[in-house]
Amino acid sequence: MRAGGRWLAPPEQWSRRRFAGEATAALTLAALAAGLGRLLGASVTVIGAEAVAIVVLSLLRRRLPATVLALTAALTPVGNAFLPLMMAAGWSAGRRITGASRAAAAFAGAYALCVAVALVDTWSASSALPLVLLTTLSFLAVAVVPGLASRYWTQRRTLLHTLRERNSQLLRERAMVAGQARLRERQRIAQDMHDSLGHRLALISVHTGALEVDRELTPRQREVVAVLREASVTAMHELREVVGILRDGVEAPAPASGDGTGRAARGTAGVAALVEASRAAGNAAELTYSGEARPLSAAADHAAYRIVQEALTNAYKHAPGAPITVDLRWEPDSLVVEIVNGAASHATGEVVSGGQGLTGLHERARLVGGMVHAGPVADGGFRVAGVLPYGAGEAAPVVDAADGPRRRPAEAPSGNGPWAVHRTLPEREWAAHGSIGHSRSGGIVLGCGIALGAVVLLGVAVLVGVFFLVGSLDKSMIEPSEYEAIEVGAAEKTVRERLPSGGTIATAGLDAKGPKEPEGSRCLVLMSSEPGQSLASEPVFRFCFKDGKLVEKKSYEVKR
Structure with missing residues (x-):
């Protein structure tokens, strides 16, 4: 079974x-x-x-x-x-x-x-x-x-x-190729950063350490040199972390507070240290908190730290000596980080800037589902404000000028860097509709054409069949009154001239279903123009000829 x-x-x-x-x-x-x-x-x-x-x-x-x-x-x-x-x-x-x-x-x-x-x-x-x-x-x-x-x-x-x-x-293969190229480029960048920046920062740390113990320096100068040395040591630790990320693709967990090794806290817990370092450098910086502190995701917490750090750096470069206010507001649904600096007290010379700091802040906030706004204020100062949601958040869609909003595929890495992989328009149509758009429309047109051709061919065939069927019925059907008018003994030629020729598809097989035919006769079987007593029976008229005369006529019904 x-x-x-x-x-x-x-x-x-x-x-x-x-x-x-x-x-x-x-x-x-x-x-x-x-x-x-x-x-x-x-x-x-x-x-x-x-x-x-x-x-x-x-x-x-x-x-x-x-x-x-x-x-x-x-x-x-x-x-x-x-x-x-x-x-x-x-x-x-x-x-x-x-x-x-x-x-x-x-x-x-x-x-x-x-x-x-x-x-x-x-x-x-x-x-x-x-x-x-x-x-x-x-x-x-x-x-x-x-x-x-x-x-x-x-x-x-x-x-x-x-x-x-x-x-x-193809998407998987392209993502693999892009990933390999990205990994090789990361390793190259990490090696260059380690060999060049690491060496320079190490020299700065050594020289500031030696300068800090110089007896000819005043206490104020020693304090400034200590700040420089601490900044160089912190920069070296951060450089190692960045190099590790570039090499391995995994960010090391940041400490919640300073651990005595020069590593500062990364997150809202490290904002106070940033403000304190700003004060030590001679800037009038003020930190305020409002609302009840709530936990942030690791990425959002780190983004808050980087927003404050970048805003303070910009204030040092573009408005040295201006007062700075850092405000952390814990709203019901998000953390608001706002940094406002006053106008510069004197004209600044040419400032060296890569022009990528604020762009990076926008991308950091977007990746955690937040946003960053930066712009001048009425008194001539500058304001940087970031809104970071609690929890993991979700990346906002990337807007492409030609194709409108879209999201990155699961295979592609995040970010807008030179190694980011984005889907082309046909690939996005595959993801949205399950097939390529022009193939789908072409298949529908082809299918409709085949169906239309089949319907037309079938219609023509049905018309031809109906024409033949009507012709066969005309040649095989008589009225009951005409059957009654024909008498037995009439000449065969006269009777056949009055009757249809018969022998069509409509009467096929009817001669074998009736009574026995007279011996030696030839019979003509015709249908009645009137329906039978039921749908399962057909009224039939039979005329049998022998020796040139009509020898018998019968009326009976046969099953269909």
């Missing part, structure tokens, strides 16, 4: 949901077949046999698509209840038969079986061509069109899946 179940399942794993869907589809097709059979007046035995066959074939159509298509095509001419199953079999065959040549061969074989069974079931030399035409039209509409639609849909879905996987692979 289990082996049979494993064989019945298609190559992919069947889930419970899929199995329930297949069972529901099979029972639905069986119910439709029973309804059609009941409408056509079939017996209960025939209806039950057809329902069982449809359930079995429906469950097998995924495992044996070509075989089920052929069997269904052979059974459809002898039982119209198989038409719904033919559509399902055509859909499965178009989707699951691999190779265009194999699919074409399977549909051609099924069509040949359908035509052969139809001719054998209702053979008549005069109606063979119309019967083949109608069978061809029905096979095109019920089997070929669903098969083409299913094959196109499956191939397009497979293509999009392949393109999506390749796009993801």
